[in-house]
Amino acid sequence: MNNIENPNFVAKKDLHEKTGERNIYGKEKFSPEKAKEHVESIIDDFKDYYSSLGYREENPVLISSGVDSTVRFVGSQISVLKPYFLEKRVPTPGIFMRQDCVRTKNINRFLDEDFMPAWGSYFPNMGAIAPPERIFEGCQNTFDFFEKKLQIDPENILIRISSTDQDLIDACRKRYGDRNLEIDSRDISYYRHKLGIDGVRGRNCNIALRNSDGEGFSDVGNLIIIENSESKLCLEMSIGPSTSLKQIFGLDHVQDCNPVVGLESVDKKFRRKFEDSIITSTVLMREGLRPFGQHNRNRILKRYIQSMSYFRSRCAIKTEELLKIISDFENREFPKSDINVSGVMVEFLEAFENEIVSKKDLTEEQQKIKSALLLLNKK
């Protein structure tokens, strides 16, 4: 039934570099030019796999679509899939989808030089839900995806789970022995999910893959039982393509899956945040969002654009250079698209910079950006 004999992920041999040292997965870091192909390849594998199991595909929505009123941006596929389990109409065997997401927690600490985010604000995600009577099978489907489709050896898989979630433990124990289970290693909040719906919660275990040097594990996905006080509503399966690729290929950072070429040599304390501001601004502006207006989404985008001003100032990058960096990123990340927002992004950036230099009543954050800009102009 499963078409797992010819996984895209390993069949596309041209994606794999032939030289250099291989890691425990037999892989080595890929170049920025190959990043997009790898991301799309693992997503295709996911879609092929769940499709072959009979899951139905759901179309993705725009991150800034406002489809879920409980969040400003779509931060998980669950925003799209909520109606299915709330109305108890999750089809058998389930639904899967790819959903691009933005979580904006990073922006609140972007200008804090001690803050080094492990994740980018933007990430593509792969997710599925199965009806409550298929929780056990859904878990096995997910494990199969890792083992058979991605060809991950079980010894490189770790399940972080709470001892209070016996149903999840049962599903995992059927498949894995004790050495694959890490029970109660985290605070209970780590195993609990909020969905922004009164009375509905999630209990999760996280799937981690061994770091590519063999030491330690990092989370790449999770299995979540969503329920209310009366009953279980569904099983959600969520897998991060970039977190998975980071582990398998031994990447330095998840953002190497959406590489911003040209910032490799800037100060380490700025690089990933600078990349994040470029990636997130580009993705949101390509959806048509613009950094002005009263809506929270527009305001947040404005903060990403503003932070770009700060980072370019601190890293002494001229707007012309920044424009090229953004444009190259956009062309590499969205090669088949006619849309190009790099120019308008820089227009907004310059408008903000002109505004901030002459404006008097500035927030603390704007003052910090202005100081950085003035310092740059003196150089």
Added chain:
Amino acid sequence: MNSIRNTIKPLKIKKGSHIRIVAPARSMGILSNDSRKAAIDRLEKFGFKLSFGKHVEEVDEFNSSSIESRIEDIHDAFDDNNVDAILTVIGGYNSNQLLQYIDYDLIARNPKIICGFSDITSLSNAILAKTGMITYLGPHFSSWAMKHGLDYSIDNFIKCCMEENAYQLLSSSEWSDDPWYIDQEKREFIPNEGYWDLNHGHAVGRIVGGHVRCLNALQGTEYWPMLDDSILILEEDEEIKPAHFDRQLQSLIHQSDFKGVQGILIGRFQKETKMDRNLLEKIINTKKELQNIPIVANVDVGHTTPQAIMPIGGSMEIIVEDGNAKILIIEH
């Protein structure tokens, strides 16, 4: 694309700001007492303090005044630290007489909002070319005398001249082409059909242009604003007919830097011009240079009322797709 470089952005004004009225084209002397009183009342009620150039009442054979008088008033307005912004009295025909006498360094040292339209196009684009300062095509002093139908203009004046944020330029709900200054109560308002999306596409660039013949009179001079990476604003008055507009547009296309035009906004034509959408589309379609850039027409710019404000030297994004045109004023 090459975004704005070395832009001088005048400080925004606020209620309580001091506005100097100058007459670089026709004189204030041609305004009726009722009109000038109504304009003063409107602006003062809005919260502005007003003062007038020394020579605004002078009237010569051309309903204007001497070059010296007009230059002195402009220089005084920029030089006076108590003046926050400048409004022109009304349009006319001769503000390009002033261009070689203007002290552009004085303007660059004392950047201020200067707002007017029509013949003021010459002044606006020349100041941009010589200083990099953003100027504003929008209501004259005399426009503020309009009793009915000015709300859209004022809303846009606030957004463009009094606030910092970027904004979307929406079309007015209704427009008028009547001689409102003759009878303020006998007005004809026409429902606005919205923007005409003549060519699809996406463009971002620096805003230049205005009244087409005034702009074209700058061709080949040091006052030409340069069209590299520009969004071109084109509007005309009732003197022009479709064939004349075609000729003016063709003349623009012949400029060596026209290839830098990223998109075009065309202001609503007055009824007397006899221009309609079909004719305009036909004119556009005859010009291969225009085929791959977004073009939006029937914009509230120019000689019908109400008016949007165009920040000349500012920046704009145009998105035209699926029968929908979106205009975003970014830098202003």
